[in-house]
Amino acid sequence: MGHDQKYVDKKNYEVVGTRFNRPDGIDKVTGKARYGADASAPGQLVGRVLRSPHAHASILKINVGKAEKLPGVKAIITSADLPDLTGQDQGLADILENCMARGRALYDGHAVAAVAAVDEQTAAKALKLIDVKYKKLPHVTDVDAAMCESAPVIHDRIITRGVEPKPTKPSNIAARTQMGHGDVEAGFAEADVVIEKSYKTEQTHQGYIEPHACLASVNPDGTAELWVTTQGHFVFRNVCASLLGLDIAKLKVTSSEIGGGFGGKTHVWVEPVALALSRKANRPVKLVMGRDEVFRATGPTSSTSIDVKMGAKKDGTITAAVAEMRYQGGAFPGNWAMLGCMTAFACYDIKNNQSIGWDVVVNRPKVAAYRAPSAPMAAFAVESTIDELAKEVGIAPIDMRLKNVAREGTLAPYGPTYGPIGIEHTLKAVKDHPHMRAKLKKNQGRGVACGFWFNIGGQTCTDLNIGVDGTVNLTLGTVDVGGSRSSMAMIAAEELGIPYEQVRANIADTTSLGHNDMTEGSRGTFSSGMATVFAARDAIGVLKQRAAKMWGITEEHVIWENGQAIATGDSHGNLPPLSLKEIAAKSGRTGGPIAGHNEVVADGAGMGFASHICDVEVDPETGRSTIIRYTVVQDAGKAINPDYVEGQFQGGATQGIGWALNEEYIYGDDGRLQNPGFLDYRIPVCSDLPFIDTQILEVPNPLHPYGIRGVGETSIVPPLAAVGNAIANATGVRMSHAPMSPPRVLAAIDALEYAS
Amino acid sequence: MSNATLVSTTVNGDPVQFACPTDESLMTALRNRVGLTGVKEGCGTGDCGACSVTLDGSLVCSCLVLGVEAEGREVTTVEGLSQDGELHVLQQKFIDHAALQCGICTPGFLVAAKTLLDRNPNPDETEIRYALAGNLCRCTGYDKIVRAVQDAAKDMRKANKKRR
Numbered sequence: 001m002g003h004d005q006k007y008v009d010k011k012n013y014e015v016v017g018t019r020f021n022r023p024d025g026i027d028k029v030t031g032k033a034r035y036g037a038d039a040s041a042p043g044q045l046v047g048r049v050l051r052s053p054h055a056h057a058s059i060l061k062i063n064v065g066k067a068e069k070l071p072g073v074k075a076i077i078t079s080a081d082l083p084d085l086t087g088q089d090q091g092l093a094d095i096l097e098n099c100m101a102r103g104r105a106l107y108d109g110h111a112v113a114a115v116a117a118v119d120e121q122t123a124a125k126a127l128k129l130i131d132v133k134y135k136k137l138p139h140v141t142d143v144d145a146a147m148c149e150s151a152p153v154i155h156d157r158i159i160t161r162g163v164e165p166k167p168t169k170p171s172n173i174a175a176r177t178q179m180g181h182g183d184v185e186a187g188f189a190e191a192d193v194v195i196e197k198s199y200k201t202e203q204t205h206q207g208y209i210e211p212h213a214c215l216a217s218v219n220p221d222g223t224a225e226l227w228v229t230t231q232g233h234f235v236f237r238n239v240c241a242s243l244l245g246l247d248i249a250k251l252k253v254t255s256s257e258i259g260g261g262f263g264g265k266t267h268v269w270v271e272p273v274a275l276a277l278s279r280k281a282n283r284p285v286k287l288v289m290g291r292d293e294v295f296r297a298t299g300p301t302s303s304t305s306i307d308v309k310m311g312a313k314k315d316g317t318i319t320a321a322v323a324e325m326r327y328q329g330g331a332f333p334g335n336w337a338m339l340g341c342m343t344a345f346a347c348y349d350i351k352n353n354q355s356i357g358w359d360v361v362v363n364r365p366k367v368a369a370y371r372a373p374s375a376p377m378a379a380f381a382v383e384s385t386i387d388e389l390a391k392e393v394g395i396a397p398i399d400m401r402l403k404n405v406a407r408e409g410t411l412a413p414y415g416p417t418y419g420p421i422g423i424e425h426t427l428k429a430v431k432d433h434p435h436m437r438a439k440l441k442k443n444q445g446r447g448v449a450c451g452f453w454f455n456i457g458g459q460t461c462t463d464l465n466i467g468v469d470g471t472v473n474l475t476l477g478t479v480d481v482g483g484s485r486s487s488m489a490m491i492a493a494e495e496l497g498i499p500y501e502q503v504r505a506n507i508a509d510t511t512s513l514g515h516n517d518m519t520e521g522s523r524g525t526f527s528s529g530m531a532t533v534f535a536a537r538d539a540i541g542v543l544k545q546r547a548a549k550m551w552g553i554t555e556e557h558v559i560w561e562n563g564q565a566i567a568t569g570d571s572h573g574n575l576p577p578l579s580l581k582e583i584a585a586k587s588g589r590t591g592g593p594i595a596g597h598n599e600v601v602a603d604g605a606g607m608g609f610a611s612h613i614c615d616v617e618v619d620p621e622t623g624r625s626t627i628i629r630y631t632v633v634q635d636a637g638k639a640i641n642p643d644y645v646e647g648q649f650q651g652g653a654t655q656g657i658g659w660a661l662n663e664e665y666i667y668g669d670d671g672r673l674q675n676p677g678f679l680d681y682r683i684p685v686c687s688d689l690p691f692i693d694t695q696i697l698e699v700p701n702p703l704h705p706y707g708i709r710g711v712g713e714t715s716i717v718p719p720l721a722a723v724g725n726a727i728a729n730a731t732g733v734r735m736s737h738a739p740m741s742p743p744r745v746l747a748a749i750d751a752l753e754y755a756s
Numbered sequence: 757m758s759n760a761t762l763v764s765t766t767v768n769g770d771p772v773q774f775a776c777p778t779d780e781s782l783m784t785a786l787r788n789r790v791g792l793t794g795v796k797e798g799c800g801t802g803d804c805g806a807c808s809v810t811l812d813g814s815l816v817c818s819c820l821v822l823g824v825e826a827e828g829r830e831v832t833t834v835e836g837l838s839q840d841g842e843l844h845v846l847q848q849k850f851i852d853h854a855a856l857q858c859g860i861c862t863p864g865f866l867v868a869a870k871t872l873l874d875r876n877p878n879p880d881e882t883e884i885r886y887a888l889a890g891n892l893c894r895c896t897g898y899d900k901i902v903r904a905v906q907d908a909a910k911d912m913r914k915a916n917k918k919r920r
Contacts, residue, residue, distance in 0.1 A: 022851070022854070024859070025850075025851035028859030028862050029847040029848075029850050029856070029862055029863075029866060030794070030834065031793070031835045033859055035796070121777060206894075207894050208858070208860075209806055209858075209893070209894055210858070211797070211798070257859065259798075259859070259860025260857075260858045260860060261858075262894070288797075291798065291799040291800060291801065291803075481857075482858070482895065643853075644854060644857070646899075646900075647854055647900065650896060650897035651894070651897050654896075655894070677801055678803035678892060679803045683892060683894065684897075684898075685889045685898075686888040686889050686891070686893075686898040686902065687886045687888075688889075689885075691903075692897045
């Protein structure tokens with residue numbers, strides 16, 4: 001299949017676009033579904049990790065003597081048990097060092113040693129008996145502070161990339177990125193109004209309810225198994241095999257049901273540690289993180305500091321836009337600021353635009369992807385500034401956005417020229433939405449904001465096997481994080497022309513299917529959907545051959561329609577059609593099992609755009625904001641199972657609302673995380689929210705056979721700004737620091753009153 | 757296992773015995789000793805509700821109850837909701853309304869929702885939202901969960917009327 005192939009939009013769907021129950025539903029409502037912590041192996045040990053209590057410290061000595069002597073302790077490991085096999089691959093070396101500190105603890109919660117023991121109590125006791133001598137080092141946890149000359153330098157090896165001339169001294173600035181087009185100075189000169197504002201967003205965690213968990217078993221001959229909660233078991237296999245020095249084919253990784261990931265389960269944390277413990281103990285080891293460990297040592301997303309300058313003419317045309325964005329990646333370099341740059345102005349057609357990004361390291365956990373990583377912070381800054389600009393110009397914010405909206409043919413700030421995209425459609429739908437006419441009461445305000453996320457394709461491999469009774473096994477390699485097994489089964493049913501119930505979709509382990517990239521970048525339904533279409537067509541080719549054989553005619557006289565082979569041509573027209581079931585029943589005598597297969601690098605991922613409407617009520621006495629109404633309008637390209645598309649819209653919006661109003665990592669002056677639990681890191685609960693209204697738009701992606709765009713991530717992008725704009729309209733106060741928690745909003749209201 | 761105590765209790769209607777250390781939570785005992793892994797651990801501190809069970813009909817976070825406290829009492833977990841091979845109405849409605857995505861919080865939500873409907877067969881939206889506020893879900897935004905509970909309550913009221 002050509003990668004640049006444009007597909008004619010398929011229009012008459014029988015199965016796709018309807019609502020079917022998910023195949024994993026019954027297991028999940030009865031407690032039978034097995035997640036990361038729900039597997040056991042004969043003779044298994046309990047693994048636990050010892051973590052640094054310091055933000056930054058040299059590890060002078062680790063004495064494990066006493067712990068080793070405790071009856072029931074079977075293995076203790078430190079970085080010495082994970083020798084560096086990464087060669088020249090600094091990215092992989094960073095992963096290894098993040099899994100287990102190597103001479104230096106780089107953040108509060110950094111793993112220092114690990115133990116495997118016969119039970120929980122013994123493992124806990126053993127951790128207390130491990131004696132670590134630290135020498136505390138100066139630390140820095142704030143992104144702006146880390147960029148100062150005077151900041152303690154975390155890695156001597158980091159010389160800022162992307163700066164000319166190349167710096168001679170190391171710093172905490174890993175990279176500078178710049179992109180955009182046009183002449184921004186000329187653009188600002190054209191403007192009648194220019195707004196310049198600075199913003200901050202705090203660090204948040206993906207907050208999946210299931211902690212990281214795995215069951216590892218390594219044999220002396222180098223064969224190994226790993227049961228793990230992950231968004232991509234094939235990638236975990238490759239990374240773990242590299243770090244442990246195992247052969248890729250000899251490490252069998254099985255993905256458990258996943259209890260939420262949102263990007264946080266695209267990275268290995270405890271898995272190499274569990275494998276190393278098992279290798280040393282020569283017994284299976286189950287390692288389950290506690291919630292405090294999840295907060296201190298996994299995830300989170302970047303905290304940021306962003307300056308935005310935008311100029312517009314009196315008619316609302318934005319003439320120039322500049323953003324300078326500083327993102328911290330935790331204790332290891334990332335490319336998070338670059339992603340912020342790529343997304344910041346992507347919803348708009350701005351003649352002159354420039355984004356500058358600074359990727360910075362600090363003494364915090366290594367940042368992981370979090371749903372449209374880096375985009376929500378950039379959108380918070382840009383979409384808030386657009387509202388301010390609209391106010392100055394005297395035009396409705398929705399009209400300001402429509403006036404400057406990106407369309408097919410617009411040059412995107414990050415390089416490409418857009419094909420058919422849906423941002424204008426979402427804005428028009430918002431403008432026409434009844435929500436926009438709902439009456440607001442005292443202390444209530446309404447905000448609108450837009451969001452963009454790329455979506456990716458990537459390596460995908462799918463098998464489709466037809467049983468002798470005509471039922472179909474669809475074998476997928478992309479982990480199902482939000483209902484994709486139902487969507488893939490629907491696509492297979494659609495292609496084959498059979499009922500949905502005749503298809504069972506499941507996720508293969510790494511020994512049963514070719515490599516599949518992570519379920520990330522909103523690629524699951526896009527890429528596995530593409531591979532499923534092609535695998536089904538491959539199987540249809542076989543079905544037609546077999547039908548031809550059964551009829552004794554040549555294959556070119558057979559077509560496939562509505563789940564059956566039909567003989568065509570003057571001489572064969574009177575042959576009765578053969579159904580998939582009839583052909584399958586005879587397969588043993590016509591050439592053996594009937595199967596289809598596809599492996600593909602799924603290029604052509606469409607762009608995802610959304611516009612959100614938020615109504616908020618702010619209590620002027622406490623600064624508490626309550627969401628009164630919320631509407632998500634997003635382009636899905638084609639919604640395969642609308643139930644789960646809506647679910648993605650609602651879930652992403654809610655995570656964004658949590659970020660907007662409450663969620664943040666709070667570090668003390670000692671550099672330690674002060675709120676590593678759900679009591680003090682407050683995610684939205686049921687009573688915090690109204691129903692989240694959704695509207696699915698379908699602007700087909702011409703580069704996918706079914707027109708699919710990824711829908712998983714864009715929904716978290718607009719909420720921060722939508723809430724901020726609503727608060728501004730409710731109170732007259734522009735919040736520039738997220739989360740817009742009650743104390744911050746109250747202080748801003750008080751400052752406004754004091755000023756007037 | 758030091759300080760193990762033998763506990764005799766009733767789980768999902770069946771007599772069950774297990775031995776556990778006196779400081780072990782009911783959640784851990786149910787998962788590791790009784791084999792009911794439908795009881796999920798999300799936090800271990802009573803903040804997420806994934807381990808919700810009922811103890812003599814009252815909703816509890818089983819991570820905040822000791823295993824030994826189950827002595828002589830009746831425990832119901834998600835595994836005890838379906839009867840005679842039939843899903844409980846709530847279980848079916850959660851599937852029908854797509855009220856779960858990853859599903860890790862689902863057992864806790866089902867136990868909490870059943871406890872609500874046993875006590876209040878006709879809750880309004882606000883009552884449902886507050887009754888479920890002790891259960892965290894990170895996937896759904898709660899929208900479809902609330903709708904599933906509303907729909908289940910309606911069907912259960914109808915069924916009760918017929919029975920009378």
